[in-house]
Amino acid sequence: MAPQPLLGGADLWRPVAAAHGAGWATAAALLLLASHLAVLLVRRRRGRNAQPEAAAAPAPASAPPSSASGVEGLVTEDDLRHLVGSLVLGELEPEREGWEPVISKGNDDVSYRAWCDRPTAGPPKYLSITTYERCSTEQLRDFYMDNEYRMEWDNTVTKHEQLQYDEDSGVEIAQTIKKFPLLTPREYILAWRVWEAKDKSFYCFIKECKLPLVARQKKFVRVRLLRSGWCIRKIPGRDACQITVLHHEDNGMNVEMAKLAFSKGIWSYICKMNNALRRYPQHHSPSLSILTMQKLMKKFPQDLETAIDASPSASQSTPATAIPSTQATRTSPCKLTRKKSSRQMIASGLLLVGSIACLSRGRSNLGAQLAMAFFLKKAFKQERESGSSTSRAKTGVTTSSR
Structure with missing residues (x-):
């Protein structure tokens, strides 16, 4: 039996003689595409009509930040106590506490x-310890809390605006907008407090909050859960400090995709953050975020500080335990791989092979081919955008490393 010739480009896209009833299938597919386009046009027209009204009424959040009452209970010392207890347990032996x-x-x-705690339902929790050489705790604290400077080096943060604060309690509220590739921008309405201990270590607890002052907008996805806290302390006997972070967030992303993105991209992000930290001393005068933080920062509770000094972790806080594990992978300064991940290549290959198989079937009619062509165009457009986003991220890290 003679082998079948390979299909060329013209053969692949040439309409095949329709079987009985194929005309109805073609008409149905065309009708579906036409209705889809009609819905898009209607939505776009409604959006244009709504723009003048939105422009006429300025957003209340545009008002300058001010001291306000009623926000003092959003972040309490009980939140701090819970954070300290979790950090003490996590820093001892994370694996024995169930962290992966x-x-x-x-x-x-x-x-x-970094370690991960995977609950049976919902997003994972993360525990991380980052050690910075030749860095003071004050410098690292200001760097982490300088949201204006973050918008210069972190391309995911597109907007940050202070909303309210309370001088008595030290609670501050702000809105942050983050943009991720191929996703609707995420909106964070967060409240936090910062404490300073007597040994020049610093603690911060951050959580989501509801603020009637900021109305929901359809162009953003408001993050419904974020609980995060960190501790910055000096490493004894070394010119270095470390920050221990506990983070739990539900931003609406697919859980498995979020896990994969963290494991594959976090080291590149840490390198980019380190480069920005080294440039920070040459930055401009203190930003509004830093001035507000310095005014609102509170002293660490004395009874809690006494409890920390008496805890087992305090006696074990030596240079040996503060240094990252010797099993850590030592890498050259922030090298990035230039190859696509194997999962991305496999996914692209399967998409191409499956699409060719669907389009080259002898019973495919014109409607099916048009529908598949529409899907292919959209899929490969997303892949190109994802690739360009990755390329821009790598370029940014390479530039900052110079």
């Missing part, structure tokens, strides 16, 4: 370790 190792890498400037 995710990554352990480092170079001469920065070392990073």
Whole structure:
């Protein structure tokens, strides 16, 4: 039996003689596409009609931040006590507490370790310890809390605006907008407090909050859950400090995709953050975020500080335990791989093979081919946008490393 010739480009896209009833299928497919386009046009027209009304009424959030009452109970010392207890348990032996190792890498400037707690439902929780050489706790604190400077080096943060604060309690509220590739921008309405301990270590607890002042907007997805806290302390006997972070967030992303994105992209982000930290001393005068933080920062509770000094972790806080594990992968300063991940290549290959198989079937009619062509165009457009986003991220890290 003679082998079948391979289909060329013209053969692949040439309409095949329709079987009985294929005309109805073609008409149905065309009608479906036409209705889809009609819906898009109606939505776009409604959006244009709504724009003048939105422009006429300025957003209340545009008002300058001011001291306000009623927000003092959003972040309390009980939140701080819970954070400290979790950090003490997590820093001792994370694996014995049920945390699963995710990554352990480092170079001469920065070392990073992270663990993950995967609940039966919902997004995972993360515990991380980052060590910065030749850095003071005050510098690292200001760097982490400088949201204006973050918008310069972190391309995911597109907007940050202070909304309210309370001088008595030290609670501050702000709105942050983050943009991720191929996703609707995420809106964060967050409240936090910062505490300073007597040994120049610093603590911060952040949580989501509801603020009637900021109305929901359809162009953003408001994050419904975020609980995050960190502790910055000096490493005894070394010119270095470390920040321990506990983070739990539900931003509406697919859980498995979020896990994969974290494990594959977090080290590149840490390297980019380290480069921005090294440039921070040459930054401009203190930003509004830093001035507000310095005014609102509170002293660490004395009874809690006494409890920390008496805890087992305090006696074990030596240079040996503060240094990241010797099993950490030592890498050159923030090198990035230039190859696509195997999962992305496999997914692209399966998409191409499956699409060719669907389009080259002898019974495919014109309507099916048009529908598949529409899907292919959209799919490959998303892949190109994803690739360009990755390329821009790599370019940014390479530039900052110079």
